Amino acid sequence: MYPEVAARLRAWRDQGLRLFVYSSGSIAAQKLFFGYSDAGDLTPLFENYFDTTSGHKQDTTSYRRITDAIGLPAHDILFLSDIVAELDAARTAGLHTTLLDRDGLAPESDHPRVTRFDEIVLPA
Template sequence: MFDVDAVVLDIEGTTSATGFVVDVLYPYSRSRFAALLDERGDDPDVRRAVAQVRDLLGEPDAGAGRVEEALHAWLDDDVKATPLKTLQGIVWAEGFARGDLVSHFYDDVVPVLRRWHADGVRLHVYSSGSVAAQRAWFASSPAGDLRPLVDGWYDTENAGPKQEPGSYHRIAATAGTRAGRLLFLSDRPGELDAARAAGWRTAGIRRPGEPYYEQGVGDHAQAGTFDGIGIRTGTAGSST
């Protein structure tokens, strides 16, 4: 049981299956990067992401083919590069909008999120996937549009890397919630460690078949489903 005012959710491996992301979304984005760079190269978000790819490569004159090659290599190595996530988010948002894609949530997640929201718990999302991808994901669930449940969206661009305590300090400040009144749910021990170092409450979600299941979540509280997490809210110290 956690006495908190807000819950911050990881997506991959926590609310949703990593296998779906790897087996469905990654190939979808891979097959559409070339068209995105060709057809929407003047889009401000695409242009900014391409510039970031060039910066990371140290190749300021890299053409579209070289940029696409880098994106594919980062996908192969599961590199959480911000421009990769930005461009994936654009591709996925288009796919969800066209009806090509429907997101995945574990069966226990949506009923609990709805209950927490009804009880006054503020919900936020913090994922290595871009905010655009997060919004599209929650908008296109099998249970309908879940975006109204979420108060804030955070990624590695607007918050920072997920294994650095400073990122969690930034989220707390932006959300207007004291660190000790925030609960972070994730399947990755390094992320949970960083959140706890920033003063947050933490709980690991351990689902059989997920990549981090055997590794465990260290000495963090843990649950196998969202049903195993109890939340009660209070008013003391809820804002910064």
């Protein structure tokens, strides 16, 4: 995990934001990853976890299912990914998106792009 990520996640949670994980890794693997991070146990920061049992990450229907499970309007959700096709599917479902481009090598896209978590701008 990159150094600024845990601090940013904690700050968002302290602001009252609800945090979720959607990964191609299983929910059990996600909990292990966040439970034993270099920054300590981050699992209490997340309200819920989603994996591909919600659907393929490049399928718009998956994001609609997750939005329904979260219980928020799609336009109130920000989805972060380093995969443009996932961001495209999320945006088609109505979510805000940000491309995580840590190394600056991601393909061109019209999604907002950041190289660090502390550069992410939350939607108004």
